[in-house]
Amino acid sequence: MGIRVEDGGMFTTVQDEGRFGYQQFGMTTAGPMDRYSFHLANILVSNPKGEAALEISMIGPKLRIERDNVMAITGGDLGPLLNGKPAPMYQAFQIKKGDLLSFTGMKNGCRGYLAFAGGLDIPVIMGSKATLVRNEIGGVEGRTLKAGDEIGFSKPQSELPGMGRRKLPQDLFAKKEVVLRVVLGPQRDAFTREGIRQFFWHSARITAEFDRQGCRLECDAPIEHVVDGNTMTDGIVCGSIQVPSNGMPIIMLADHQTTGGYTKIGTVISTDIRKLAQSIPGMRVRFVEVSMNLAQQLYIREIERENEWMKKIEGEVL
Secondary structure, eight states: EEEEEEEEOOOOEEESSOOOSSSSGGGGOOOOOSHHHHHHHHHHHHHHHHHEEEEEEESOOOOOOOSSEEEEEEEEEEOOTTTTTEEESSOOEEEEEOEEEOOOOEEEEEEEEEEETOOOOOOOOOTTTBGGGGTTBBBTTBBBBOTTOOOSSSOOOOTTTGGGGGGGGOOEEESSSEEEEEEEOOGGGGBBBBHHHHHHHHHEEEEEESSSSEEEEEEESSBBBBSSSSEEEEOOOEEEEEEEETTOEEEEOTTOOOOOEEEEEEEEOOGHHHHTTTOOOOOEEEEEEHHHHHHHHHHHHHHHHHHHHHHHHHOOOO
């Protein structure tokens, strides 16, 4: 095997890039909440960017290592410890049989990613290893990890070439307010001019109704509709911002439903979803409008940045 779970933590799941090609049947993609951090963890250990890793939330797990390997931890800083001593983040490091990986608690951000060289030995279901808890599919029996679970390493490596260069700058996440860039639509005409002004001029608070499916916000004043918040049921994407008749936005996230009948005022651009994923209830959210063209440019830049890190890690000349 590779890992034995002694404590599953608050919400630890296996996630890969996601399960694509089945949304027309009501099966959403799942996948990581913070895709960029997830990619970096895999890059650090020379895995394909979409290889399965562990996503941990707020309170990390306790994992007993049962086979030598190399791993990396990225995303939010949940205070990782290896045998009781601080473990590095955004850096590949060796783990040995018998080691105990644990976490002290949130320091910055709230979701971390644990990638292991060679990947995790998890069954592929509908083209993916990703866990979708509400459908009980993927990962380990379609659920969060619990004490006694065991996960094997597919192709473990006791060491990787160039261990000294397998290090990246650590991300820092906002602690009080996040700014999310939004492309307006597809039902912008369902909102009054004042409603759209309210949406962009006033911040909102993240409520406790916040999970992998979505994040409900509380505004100081309801977002005003022309009539109400109902519309003909249509498709939902990650980042869609639904506004029901109560005027309080809901941002759809990794485990979102595939269709919905609430009006959508806009969509959070893909590169900014990670900001919300690393936030916690009580924080404020502020929206800024951007064009589709800028959103696409930012996405391309993120991919280019990942490719640059990959070349650095693999020792290629930039």
